[in-house]
Amino acid sequence: xxxxxxxxxxxxxxxxxxxxxxxxxxxxxxxxxxxxxxxxxxxxxxxxxxxxxxxxxxxxxxxxxxxxxxxxxxxxxxxxxxxxxxxxxxxxxxxxxxxxxxxxxxxxxxxxxxxxxxxxxxxxxxxxxxxxxxxxxxxxxxxxxxxxxxxxxxxxxxxxxxxxxxxxxxxxxxxxxxxxxxxxxxxxxxxxxxxxxxxxxxxxxxxxxxxxxxxxxxxxxxxxxxxxxxxxxxxxxxxxxxxxxxxxxxx
Amino acid sequence: xxxxxxxxxxxxxxxxxxxxxxxxxxxxxxxxxxxxxxxxxxxxxxxxxxxxxxxxxxxxxxxxxxxxxxxxxxxxxxxxxxxxxxxxxxxxxxxxxxxxxxxxxxxxxxxxxxxxxxxxxxxxxxxxxxxxxxxxxxxxxxxxxxxxxxxxxxxxxxxxxxxxxxxxxxxxxxxxxxxxxxxxxxxxxxxxxxxxxxxxxxxxxxxxxxxxxxxxxxxxxxxxxxxxxxxxxxxxxxxxxxxxxxxxxxxxxxxxxxxxxxxxxxxxxxxxxxxxxxxxxxxxxxxxx
Amino acid sequence: xxxxxxxxxxxxxxxxxxxxxxxxxxxxxxxxxxxxxxxxxxxxxxxxxxxxxxxxxxxxxxxxxxxxxxxxxxxxxxxxxxxxxxxxxxxxxxxxxxxxxxxxxxxxxxxxxxxxxxxxxxxxxxxxxxxxxxxxxxxxxxxxxxxxxxxxxxxxxxxxxxxxxxxxxxxxxxxxxxxxxxxxxxxxxxxxxxxxxxxxxxxxxxxxxxxxxxxxxxxxxxxxxxxxxxxxxxxxxxxxxxxxxxxxxxxxxxxxxxxxxxxxxxxxxxxxxxxxxxxxxxxxxxxxxxxxxxxxxxxxxxxxxxxxxxxxxxxxxxxxx
Numbered sequence: 001x002x003x004x005x006x007x008x009x010x011x012x013x014x015x016x017x018x019x020x021x022x023x024x025x026x027x028x029x030x031x032x033x034x035x036x037x038x039x040x041x042x043x044x045x046x047x048x049x050x051x052x053x054x055x056x057x058x059x060x061x062x063x064x065x066x067x068x069x070x071x072x073x074x075x076x077x078x079x080x081x082x083x084x085x086x087x088x089x090x091x092x093x094x095x096x097x098x099x100x101x102x103x104x105x106x107x108x109x110x111x112x113x114x115x116x117x118x119x120x121x122x123x124x125x126x127x128x129x130x131x132x133x134x135x136x137x138x139x140x141x142x143x144x145x146x147x148x149x150x151x152x153x154x155x156x157x158x159x160x161x162x163x164x165x166x167x168x169x170x171x172x173x174x175x176x177x178x179x180x181x182x183x184x185x186x187x188x189x190x191x192x193x194x195x196x197x198x199x200x201x202x203x204x205x206x207x208x209x210x211x212x213x214x215x216x217x218x219x220x221x222x223x224x225x226x227x228x229x230x231x232x233x234x235x236x237x238x239x240x241x242x243x244x245x246x247x248x249x250x251x
Numbered sequence: 252x253x254x255x256x257x258x259x260x261x262x263x264x265x266x267x268x269x270x271x272x273x274x275x276x277x278x279x280x281x282x283x284x285x286x287x288x289x290x291x292x293x294x295x296x297x298x299x300x301x302x303x304x305x306x307x308x309x310x311x312x313x314x315x316x317x318x319x320x321x322x323x324x325x326x327x328x329x330x331x332x333x334x335x336x337x338x339x340x341x342x343x344x345x346x347x348x349x350x351x352x353x354x355x356x357x358x359x360x361x362x363x364x365x366x367x368x369x370x371x372x373x374x375x376x377x378x379x380x381x382x383x384x385x386x387x388x389x390x391x392x393x394x395x396x397x398x399x400x401x402x403x404x405x406x407x408x409x410x411x412x413x414x415x416x417x418x419x420x421x422x423x424x425x426x427x428x429x430x431x432x433x434x435x436x437x438x439x440x441x442x443x444x445x446x447x448x449x450x451x452x453x454x455x456x457x458x459x460x461x462x463x464x465x466x467x468x469x470x471x472x473x474x475x476x477x478x479x480x481x482x483x484x485x486x487x488x489x490x491x492x493x494x495x496x497x498x499x500x501x502x503x504x505x506x507x508x509x510x511x512x513x514x515x516x517x518x519x520x521x522x523x524x525x526x527x528x529x530x531x532x533x534x535x536x537x538x539x540x
Numbered sequence: 541x542x543x544x545x546x547x548x549x550x551x552x553x554x555x556x557x558x559x560x561x562x563x564x565x566x567x568x569x570x571x572x573x574x575x576x577x578x579x580x581x582x583x584x585x586x587x588x589x590x591x592x593x594x595x596x597x598x599x600x601x602x603x604x605x606x607x608x609x610x611x612x613x614x615x616x617x618x619x620x621x622x623x624x625x626x627x628x629x630x631x632x633x634x635x636x637x638x639x640x641x642x643x644x645x646x647x648x649x650x651x652x653x654x655x656x657x658x659x660x661x662x663x664x665x666x667x668x669x670x671x672x673x674x675x676x677x678x679x680x681x682x683x684x685x686x687x688x689x690x691x692x693x694x695x696x697x698x699x700x701x702x703x704x705x706x707x708x709x710x711x712x713x714x715x716x717x718x719x720x721x722x723x724x725x726x727x728x729x730x731x732x733x734x735x736x737x738x739x740x741x742x743x744x745x746x747x748x749x750x751x752x753x754x755x756x757x758x759x760x761x762x763x764x765x766x767x768x769x770x771x772x773x774x775x776x777x778x779x780x781x782x783x784x785x786x787x788x789x790x791x792x793x794x795x796x797x798x799x800x801x802x803x804x805x806x807x808x809x810x811x812x813x814x815x816x817x818x819x820x821x822x823x824x825x826x827x828x829x830x831x832x833x834x835x836x837x838x839x840x841x842x843x844x845x846x847x848x849x850x851x852x853x854x855x856x857x858x859x860x861x
Contacts, residue, residue, distance in 0.1 A: 053435060079437030091432035093425050104421050108437025112418070156437060290652050338827060345834045348595055351651055352783065353830050355597075359780055360823035367816060474659060474776070481652050516667055523660035530653045531641035 004030050006160055006191050007052065007083075012061030012071070014044075014051050021047040023216045025061070029160065029193055032186060036202045036223070037195045038236075039212035045195040046088055048212070049162045052193075053085045054078040066159065080109035082159035086166065088195075090149040094138035098129055101137050101148055105155030114157050121188075122151040125181050143174035150178070154185065161185070163194040167201070179205050199236040203227050261390050262511045266504030268396035271403030272465060274499030276458040276476055277483035278410055279451030281495040284484060286427040286447040289339065289350050293358035295477030296365075297452060301327055301459025302468050303365055306374050316376045316460045323456045331452025335445045358473065365470035376463035395465045402461050406454055407496045413450065414492065423447045475519060482526040556700055560693040569696055573764065575805045576699040580706035580757040581778075582785040582797035584750040587710055590792030591722050592746040597779050598638075598654035601661050602631040602751040603758025604773040608665070610759040611768050614685035615671045624759040631755025632748045639744050655776075662774035681769035684762060695764045702757050709753060710794065718745055777819065784822050787829055790836030799837050 007029040014022040021044050029035050037045050050056040052063060054075040063071040070078055084105075092101050102122060106115040123130040126147045132140065137148060146166055153161055163182075167175045182192055182205075196202040203209060203223045211219040211232070219232065226232050280294045291297075301323055308319040334357065342350035375381075383394040414420040422443050426433040434440055462468065462476070479502065487498020502522065509521035556576075560569055581599060588594040606627030613623030642653040665680040713719050721742045724732040733739050762768045781804060789800025807825075811818055833840050 055431070055434065074439065075434040076437045076439040079435070084437075085435045087432060087435055091429050091435075093428045093432065095428055096421075096424065100415070100421060104418075104425050104433075104436055104438075107418055107422055111437075152436070290649070292651070292655070338831070341831055345830065348589070348593075349830050349834060351595060352787065353827050355780075355783065356823040356826035356830070358823075359776070359819040360827075363817065363820035363823065367820070474655070477652075478656050478659065481656075517663075520660060520663045520667070523656050523663065526656055527638075527641050527653065527660070530649060 006031050006066060007193075008062075008064045009048075009052075010062050010064075012051060012063060013059045014047055014056050015059050016047070016056075021215050022051065022058075025212075025215070025217055027210050027217060027220070029191060030208075032189060032191055033207040034182065034186060034205060035191070035193045036206035036209035037193065037212060038197075038199050038202055038209055039218075041197070042214065043212040044215040045212055046164055047215075049085055049164055049193075049195060052078070052083060052162060076108060079156055079158075082157070083162065084153040084156040084158040084160075085162040086149045086153045086164065088164040088168070090142075090145045092137040092140070092145050092148050092152065094136075096137055097134050098137060098140070098148055099133040101152050102129070102155050105152035106157070108156055111155060111157040115155070118155050118157060122154050125154075125184055126151050142169050143171070143177075146170060146174075146178060147181075150181070154190075158190060160191045160193065163192065165195055165197065167196060167198055175201070199232075258390070259511065261392075262507040263504060264387065264390070265392065265396060266507035267500050268392070268400040268503070269507065270500030270503030271400030271496075272396070272458075272461060272499070273403075273479050273483050273503055274487075274496040275399065275403040275406055275454070275461060277480040277487075277495050277499055278406060278492060279454040279458070280477075280480045281484045281487070281492065282410065282423075282451045282454070283448055285491075286423050287339075287343075287444055289354070290481065291339075291448075291451075292351065292354040292477065293361060293473075294451075294455065294480055295475070296358045296361040296473030297327070297331075298455045298459045298462060298476055298480075299365065299468055299470070299473045300361055301456040302376070302463035303369055303374070303459075304456075305376055305460045305463055306369075309376060309378070315378055316464060320457060320460055323460070324453050327452040327456035328449045331455075332445045332449040334452075335448035339448070340441060340444060358477075362470050362473060369470065371469055371471075373467040373469045374463070375467040376460070378464070381464045393465075395461075399461050399465055402457060403496060403499065406457055407492050410450070410454065411492045419443070419446055423450075478526060479522060482522055482529070485526065485529050553700070553704060557697065560696055566692075569692065571805055571809055573696050573699050574808070575801055576696075576703035577757050577761045578781060578785055578804065579703045579797060579801045580699075581754050582782050582789075582801050583706040583710045584754045585782040586786045586791060586793075586797045587713060587746060588750045589786065590796075591714065591719070591726070592743055593726060594743060594747065595651045596654045596747075596750070597651055597776075598657040599754055599782055600658040600774045600776070600778045602635065602754045603761070603778065604658070604661065604665075604770075605634055606631040606755025607758045607762040607768055607773060608670075608680070608682075611682045611684050611762065612670050614687070615682065620684065620687055620690075620763055624756060624763070627759045628752040628756040631758075632752040635747045635751035636744070639747055643740060643743060643747075658774040658776070658779075662770045665770035665774070679770060682767070684766050684768065687763055687766065690763070692764070695760065699757075699760050699764075702753075702760055706753055706757070707794075707798075709749065713746070713749065714794075718742060722746065780819060780822055780826075784826050786836075787826060787834075788836055790838030791834075793836070793838045796836050796838045803837070 005028050009025055009027050012022055012025045013020060025048065037048065039045050047056060051058055051071075054070070054073050054077065058071045061071070062069055065078075065081060065083060068081065070081065093104065096104070102119060103115065106112050106118060111118070128144060129148060129151055132144070137145065140148060150163065150166075153163075166178060170178075182194075186192060194206075203226055206223045208222050209220065209226055210217055211226070219226065219229070221229070276298055280291060283289055283291050283294075304323045304326070305316040305319050308314040308322065309316055338353050338357065339350045342353045381395050384391050385394050385397060386392075414424050422433065422438045423446065425436065426438060426440050426443050430440060433443075483498040483502050484495055485498070486501050487496065488494035502525070505525055506518050506522050510518040513521065556572065559572060581603065585596065585599060588596045606624070609627035609630040610620060610623030613626060614620050618626070638657060642650050667679055669680050721732070721737050724737055725739055725742060729739060785800035785804045786797050787800065788803050789798060790796030807822070808818075811821060814821075829836065835842070
């Protein structure tokens with residue numbers, strides 16, 4: 001594995017019971033990049049993140065993180081190894097305070113030792129979380145909860161951060177704020193893989209992207225290439241006419 | 252209990268103190284339910300088991316029951332961890348009803364075991380101070396009730412501290428609020444469940460000792476105490492230690508008031524009826540989530 | 541091939557019915573009688589817990605209330621057979637009454653709620669003596685009156701009728717719209733509810749039916765025993781027996797309770813000398829079965845499916861299941 005690549009998935013199949021959700025998925029995540037995963041609701045994006053996080057185990061194929069095979073490991077092991085997921089819907093612990101939510105983020109492995117310094121970093125990135133540290137999490141606004149969820153993820157001292165549908169239900173101005181923070185996070189050497197439905201915005205922020213269609217990788221490339229790609233334009237931006245080629249757009 | 256005509260203050264005070272004991276018994280059940288959504292049907296019998304252990308230590312080694320806790324708390328802690336790890340935990344993997352049935356099985360095994368070891372005769376933990384009494388003004392109360400209340404408060408506060416100030420405690424709290432998020436935070440939920448159950452058993456050990464000093468117990472007492480614990484948890488709200496404590500007080504006062512107005516024989520029945528009423532009207536409890 | 545099974549069933553019933561006539565020893569009759577009573581109740585418990593998802597721990601309440609209705613009836617001049625019917629009716633009514641309280645509860649709460657009910661009723665019958673003069677000891681202990689001219693054989697045949705009836709009722713329910721609805725709820729409760737299935741009513745009907753049959757079987761038992769008192773009647777031992785029988789045999793299978801009840805009665809026979817250890821042993825067996833083979837013996841047989849006859853018996857359940 002070259003120095004550059006942080007995570008590599010090769011020919012991964014994932015099942016939900018008897019239903020196959022991911023088909024022969026291969027992707028690479030490079031150190032320090034903002035990688036986007038795009039696709040419709042049922043494309044399998046969350047399933048892919050869950051496979052990386054260990055919540056689901058691949059039926060076949062391999063997932064390597066920093067050279068180590070992680071497919072089939074328990075979720076807590078994967079957090080210990082340095083991958084953290086900010087789940088869809090934020091899922092902050094509703095009855096805990098903001099501060100306690102952050103503290104529990106540093107539960108696993110070496111993160112505990114780093115708690116004081118990480119806490120400072122998170123408070124610098126999200127001053128509002130410092131202000132509201134004694135506030136119970138369920139009383140926060142959507143945007144604040146998202147910040148808390150990301151901050152909580154940071155407390156785990158990750159190398160790779162997976163963020164699922166962060167902009168859902170948030171005002172564009174809040175989303176801007178959060179993207180700015182993600183840029184800061186990136187500067188600290190953390191790689192970000194984020195999942196979004198909002199293709200336009202995503203392709204502005206990301207370095208590279210993969211497009212998922214019904215559990216398969218349909219397209220991939222740099223954000224620039226994808227922005228200019230005719231098929232992507234037609235499918236997601238509705239630029240061209242509604243002419244449907246036989247067999248779909250066959251990527 | 253139930254001092255008869257006129258003086259209503261005495262039953263109220265007794266009810267409050269009794270509530271401390273009930274809370275003490277219920278705290279473990281509340282913790283387990285909050286984390287694993289499991290009502291441990293064997294909880295009452297495990298509390299009584301602790302009473303019998305204390306009885307054995309007292310009778311054969313002359314150990315004061317409270318001192319004996321040094322032995323019984325670790326014992327029940329480990330027992331709890333093992334029960335969760337090898338019996339209940341495995342049951343969860345099969346179906347959601349299986350742990351319930353297994354707990355039912357454990358409950359009856361314990362009852363029968365205690366019956367074989369100790370005969371159905373009722374026992375009590377009698378020390379130099381268990382028959383003492385104290386005065387509040389002109390009214391006289393058994394000293395054990397006060398000890399129960401104090402123990403209830405102490406254990407409740409200790410558990411709260413554990414849940415909010417230690418990593419394992421926070422992990423237990425987190426797992427009870429959102430299991431998926433907890434797993435994504437690197438919490439090994441299986442291990443956490445084991446510890447939660449173990450801690451609950453530790454508190455059950457304490458409850459058993461104070462119970463034995465307050466009331467006589469038999470191998471089948473477990474069911475009544477399960478009902479009391481359950482009633483307390485239902486009233487006070489799941490997973491909240493402070494809520495459970497207040498639930499205990501409410502239940503205790505309700506019981507003594509019932510005894511005051513309707514006679515002492517019906518006290519247990521009143522508890523049962525109250526539990527059923529609350530289940531019918533508001534199963535999530537007065538303070539519950 | 542298919543015609544063999546109903547014939548086998550008829551033969552078995554005929555043999556059972558003939559037992560008292562061919563001079564089988566009285567102890568055998570007793571054990572078969574127990575088997576029949578337990579079978580009826582186990583079938584109903586299976587219906588509740590296996591098919592309707594209601595882990596009901598209040599069966600003693602149903603059988604006890606029905607039995608007491610019948611017994612008290614005999615003290616006020618109501619003939620025992622009428623009292624039995626009345627008892628079943630009372631049990632059903634009781635199920636209806638507590639359904640309001642216990643049905644709002646999901647599995648765990650429901651179990652606790654139903655655990656409390658028999659305890660509460662036992663307490664009531666300790667304190668309350670419905671008819672007759674004062675008695676020594678615990679409250680409502682009664683002899684059953686007016687059964688002097690009944691022979692044990694007649695009661696035995698009555699039990700046989702009840703047991704067969706329970707099998708037919710179970711089948712009937714599972715094949716009916718009620719059964720379909722229950723299957724839908726088991727599959728996905730929210731889906732079922734949103735497609736117009738009245739989940740509450742389904743569970744209620746199941747609860748009532750189970751209560752009535754269990755009650756009737758209980759009344760039959762106490763006619764045989766001739767004497768009833770609260771602590772043995774409203775006792776968790778009944779629950780344990782039914783739970784064990786259903787689980788050992790195979791929950792949610794039609795043949796399960798049958799197989800399980802045979803095992804349980806056989807155990808009862810083996811452990812007669814160790815009555816003090818019965819709950820202990822039953823509890824351990826229950827735990828082991830739940831961990832090792834939660835689908836019970838029938839489930840095990842299905843998986844290994846060695847003997848073709850065994851397979852035919854176990855697939856009795858497959859068609860309606």
